[in-house]
Amino acid sequence: MSSLKSYPSSKEPLVEHVSCVEPDRSQERVQATMAHIAHLATPPRRVSDDAREGIDKEKKSGFIAGCRMYPRAIAWSAVVSLTIVMEAYDKCLVQGFFASPAFRERYGTPIQIEGRDKIVYDLSPAWQAALVTGAYSTETAGLLLNGLLTDRYGYRKVMTGALIFMNLAVFLSFFATNLPMILSSQLLSGFPWGIFQTLSATYAAEVLPTNLRPYLLASVNMCWLIGQTMGMGVVHAFLETESEWAYRTPFALQWAWGIPLLIVLWFCPEGPWWLVRHDRADDARESLKRLTGKGNDTIDVNQVISVMRYTDNIEKQLNQDGATFFDCFRGTNRRRTEIASMVWITQAFCGGTLMGYAPYFYEQAGFPTDNSFKLTTGMFALGILGNMMAWILLRRFGRRTLYVVGEVTLVLILTLGGLVSVISSIDTKVVYWTLGSLLLAFTLVYNLTVGPTCYVLVAEIPSTRLRVKTVVLARILFNIASIVNSVLIPRMLNPAGWNWKARTCWPLAGTALLCLIWMWYRLPETKGLTYVELDILFDKEAPTPKFRQFRVNLEARGYLSLNKAEQDGRTWHGWQGYS
Numbered sequence: 001m002s003s004l005k006s007y008p009s010s011k012e013p014l015v016e017h018v019s020c021v022e023p024d025r026s027q028e029r030v031q032a033t034m035a036h037i038a039h040l041a042t043p044p045r046r047v048s049d050d051a052r053e054g055i056d057k058e059k060k061s062g063f064i065a066g067c068r069m070y071p072r073a074i075a076w077s078a079v080v081s082l083t084i085v086m087e088a089y090d091k092c093l094v095q096g097f098f099a100s101p102a103f104r105e106r107y108g109t110p111i112q113i114e115g116r117d118k119i120v121y122d123l124s125p126a127w128q129a130a131l132v133t134g135a136y137s138t139e140t141a142g143l144l145l146n147g148l149l150t151d152r153y154g155y156r157k158v159m160t161g162a163l164i165f166m167n168l169a170v171f172l173s174f175f176a177t178n179l180p181m182i183l184s185s186q187l188l189s190g191f192p193w194g195i196f197q198t199l200s201a202t203y204a205a206e207v208l209p210t211n212l213r214p215y216l217l218a219s220v221n222m223c224w225l226i227g228q229t230m231g232m233g234v235v236h237a238f239l240e241t242e243s244e245w246a247y248r249t250p251f252a253l254q255w256a257w258g259i260p261l262l263i264v265l266w267f268c269p270e271g272p273w274w275l276v277r278h279d280r281a282d283d284a285r286e287s288l289k290r291l292t293g294k295g296n297d298t299i300d301v302n303q304v305i306s307v308m309r310y311t312d313n314i315e316k317q318l319n320q321d322g323a324t325f326f327d328c329f330r331g332t333n334r335r336r337t338e339i340a341s342m343v344w345i346t347q348a349f350c351g352g353t354l355m356g357y358a359p360y361f362y363e364q365a366g367f368p369t370d371n372s373f374k375l376t377t378g379m380f381a382l383g384i385l386g387n388m389m390a391w392i393l394l395r396r397f398g399r400r401t402l403y404v405v406g407e408v409t410l411v412l413i414l415t416l417g418g419l420v421s422v423i424s425s426i427d428t429k430v431v432y433w434t435l436g437s438l439l440l441a442f443t444l445v446y447n448l449t450v451g452p453t454c455y456v457l458v459a460e461i462p463s464t465r466l467r468v469k470t471v472v473l474a475r476i477l478f479n480i481a482s483i484v485n486s487v488l489i490p491r492m493l494n495p496a497g498w499n500w501k502a503r504t505c506w507p508l509a510g511t512a513l514l515c516l517i518w519m520w521y522r523l524p525e526t527k528g529l530t531y532v533e534l535d536i537l538f539d540k541e542a543p544t545p546k547f548r549q550f551r552v553n554l555e556a557r558g559y560l561s562l563n564k565a566e567q568d569g570r571t572w573h574g575w576q577g578y579s
Helices: 025-040 049-060 063-069 071-097 101-107 125-153 155-174 179-207 213-237 245-252 255-265 272-277 281-291 301-318 333-356 358-365 369-396 399-422 428-448 450-460 467-493 501-522 531-539 544-556
Strands: 109-111 120-122
Touching (some): 071 125, 071 155, 071 213, 071 358, 125 179, 155 255, 179 272, 179 450, 213 245, 213 369, 213 428, 272 281, 333 428, 333 531, 358 369, 369 450, 399 450, 399 501, 467 501
Antiparallel strands (some): 109 120
């Protein structure tokens, strides 16, 4: 029999010798789970009745019951997610201005394009890349600050501080007279942007139970789409304006988001998991009462707090009580950091960057400027529809299934786009409309699968003690991948650059395929698993296929239905007991 990982105990070893006689597997699976949980954390030595009943209730309650129990948590999570809507609006403005005649004439340089008599204005590929990627450096700093400050000061203080800073940074872009001033505004805005990028997802994971997490976390992706749609709509509305207000007004509208959010989020309840980690159980109870319905008798706050404290105790022992960035790369957390990072990197390398350059992509492909913006606005609206449909799919299918199927489809769409661009016998107009249709299809599939599922996975995979820091590291790697895209894609599309036009689909199809290969072998299924169950699986180094079997077997064999008396004397036999 293969050796099993064990943990020291002052009284007895965690893993005892197991007889070669085949045990009763149906009983062993239940016994192994409870025995392992009981040996992991001290104190408490055994799963308390409150913790056991709390976990059992959380797993059995459905979506409707969850909405009735946690209506305020849903509302506050939605309000915090509005920071993503604001950031998406802010960030898409500059990319949208690349296709705005007034902006290009004011800040661009004249270019004589072959086959056209009229001189056009455009920003150089270098300036386009600088305006898009410049903020990534400060976003990275903002992400690191989020990982440090949120764990120290809590969600509410960090959110309000970031909003104050961002509202001040908008002044520079509004009064900008040259590109360096706009770039400086982007750089300053990058600090709060980096904080908002992960804070909304981790806050939702803090305040919501297992049955509600996927829907609210998937909605973070929709918040990006809503913000981008609004940004493109505002830029399009001022497309015919020839004065400086064609771009100054969209910049000014950033305050319409930042100031109201600052006022509302000042009253936001702190995350109860954060309070438990800081040994403030009484404050955590008060926070939970604010997050649940008024006079709600279906929730036992003490049970929920017991689950949080028990999970925290387990993770303290597994992580040797460490909660630093370095701990994300130690022991079993290394695997969790890898998965969270690659899940987010896949968003950058699956071709999703093309959606951000949609107006410019359409224009360089041959569409008139007005039609480019109309198609882009419709594209983001289609993405919102896809995200809403994803709520249904997330309930029916697993996270891994959606991610893999979505990635396969995206690879096929990008390959078709590349083929259309190299077949010379196809009429030019047919090529343009085919590419436009493929980009619309890409947007629908992306926001039906990869886009929303990403936020569910990156928030569920990390341990609760290292969640903020793990998600921050994953987002930093995503930003690095996005920098690569933002440097290369403008050169691929720009007539003054490589002028690849639709042939840009080829390298993106290649990177998407590499991501697909990784997820096939390394991405586990987390659907329906609580944080303590995920801790057990990662701690026992369960292979990727075992995650799904674990979930199925627990449901079939009455997991956590044992009382404390029945738990005594059980021995852990390893994750193989679930196979």
